[in-house]
Amino acid sequence: MKRKKHGSGGAGPSQRQLRAGELVRHALVEILAREDLRDPELQGVxxxxxxxxxxxxxxxxxxxxxALGPGDGRAVAAALTRCKGFLRGKLARMIDLRFTPDL
Structure with a gap:
């Protein structure tokens, strides 16, 4: 009988992916809560x-x-996309991964 390999065989994300995703999520929440993003679409949102x-x-x-608050969700998503370089720089200082991921 053939032995199964460790892992899920591509059925879903690995534990490493899940752990890194949660690490980045917590860092992004902290950045978005503390930093004053200067994009006008993100003011008051x-x-x-x-x-x-x-x-x-x-x-x-x-x-x-x-997005919670006034404003269009698509406009907020576009504003966050414009700010992704700033977010990535802040993220690099907060997390300890070999590479800072592209958002």
């Missing part, structure tokens, strides 16, 4: 980070966010 999904090599991560 509270942003909640629901989930962060990591690629298998942990170099790319997708953050799922929701």
């Amino acid at each position: 509270s942003v909640t980070v629901g989930e962060v999904r990591a690629s298998p090599d942990l170099k790319h991560m997708t953050a799922f966010v929701s």
Whole structure:
């Protein structure tokens, strides 16, 4: 009988991906709560980070966010995309990963 390999065989994210995603999610929540992002679309809007999904090599991560408050959700998402360089720089100082992931 053939032995199963460790892991889920591609059925879902690995423990490493989940752990790194949670680490980045907590850091993003802290950054968004403390930092004053100067984009006018983000003024007066509270942003909640629901989930962060990591690629298998942990170099790319997708953050799922929701905006609470006045404003269009798509405009807030576009503003966060414009601020991703700033967010990535702050993230690099807060987390201890080999590479700072591209958001």
